[in-house]
Amino acid sequence: MSNQKFTSRNSQLEELRKTQGIIPWHRRHEFVFGALFLLVVYALLLPQVEFPSTGQWLAIGLFFLLSLAWSGLFLSDEQKPEWAKTITVFVILFLAGWLFYRYADADWERLSHVFFNWELMSEPMEGGTTAWDILFAGLKLTLQIAFFSAIFSTIIGLLLAVFRSFENKVLNIFIIAYIDFFRAMPIIVLMVLIYYALPYTGITLDAPVAGILALSLNSSAYVSEIFRAGILSIHHGQIEAARALGMNPVQTMRLVILPQAFRVVIPPLASNYVASAKDTAICSSITILELLKSALQVQAWRANPTAIIAATGIYIVVFVPLTRLAGVLENRMKVNR
Known part of the structure; x- marks a missing residue:
């Protein structure tokens, strides 16, 4: 039943595109994957310091917000395959974890020794x-x-x-x-x-x-x-x-x-x-x-x-x-x- 609804929704969307002859600019592959490429470049340019300044924190926060915006745009597109949407969700979760691990003022070695000391077990x-x-x-x-x-x-x-x-x-x-x-x-x-x-x-x-x-x-x-x-x-x-x-x-x-x-x-x-x-x-x-x-x-x-x-x-x-x-x-x- 869900597959039939999805197919019907796709056919309606395709019919609308044929009648209007226009695909919204934010749904076009050029924009979506171009924005993804810019986000990757942005990630490579993130500050590589242990204690970021206020301006650097703003840049990091802006990167994460832009990543969320891109993910929302991608996930809301009915034409995108489900496997790609699933990967997108996991990538966002990984990205949030990586940013926290990279820039949080945490003593990870001490945390591991105290709470995850499997050798002691x-x-x-x-x-x-x-x-x-x-x-x-x-x-x-x-x-x-x-x-x-x-x-x-x-x-x-x-x-x-x-x-x-x-x-x-x-x-x-x-x-x-x-x-x-x-x-x-x-x-x-x-x-x-x-x-x-x-x-x-x-x-x-x-x-x-x-x-x-x-x-x-x-x-x-x-x-x-x-x-x-x-x-x-x-x-x-x-x-x-x-x-x-x-x-x-x-x-x-x-x-x-x-x-x-x-x-x-x-x-x-x-x-x-x-x-x-x-x-x-x-x-x-x-x-x-x-x-x-x-x-x-x-x-x-x-x-x-x-x-x-x-x-x-x-x-x-x-x-x-x-x-x-x-x-x-x-x-x-x-x-x-």
Whole structure:
């Protein structure tokens, strides 16, 4: 559909050019690539000093503004190919980074030594373990907590949504109270209460179990609303047809409603799982050595924050693909509808 719109827009523009017989001067190849050539020459003439003067800063700023103007002109031209526009965007980002690196009054060597000291991360500590070993052990525990909390929150949330769909007024009061309470309760407070307060009632849980329980209770409230929205999306006529066939409410829910509702709720469920997995960082408040806590521990031992940067990179590598997967699932569900 987008390709058809693009082709139609191009044909309209070409027809307009044929009828008018004029291509705007700022869209002509001579001007666009001539301006690009002048910008390249301008870049070569930029001041090569460590501390530019006020006038030199003005020249640098003017160069960047002219580059942005040229990019805007290029990107707004419908006749330019998409691959060229993509390259233009990356070139502008690279240019901004290069100008900052070249002219900023920054101690890059010191910054690299303090925040990106990868050699220090590979040096063995007491017991022969390295900082990487500790981080990956924390990552393993993080994924385990995220996995089990996702399973339990799905089970609890699904049961709550199913029971609520039966429209029992007394039962719904308790279900709504549960959902509102755990959606309003901060996760860190819930974890602290489960891990530190429950032992006074005679119930003692290990730190990972307390973390899984807190995340499951919190996430189940959101999962319940997701499943409820999926159940409500099923047309009432299908429910009436199931009852006409002699199905009881449980059979209708199991055979008719839930199979269709699952297809609807998969994208928001995936997004909720990713958000819940990132919340595992809060488990550090109850002494769980997950990824963030492990990084903070290495930072304290090494007196260097490189471990925090490494943990951030691990979070990005693990969770960005999951976030994109949730987006892909959502787009596919829209197409299937």
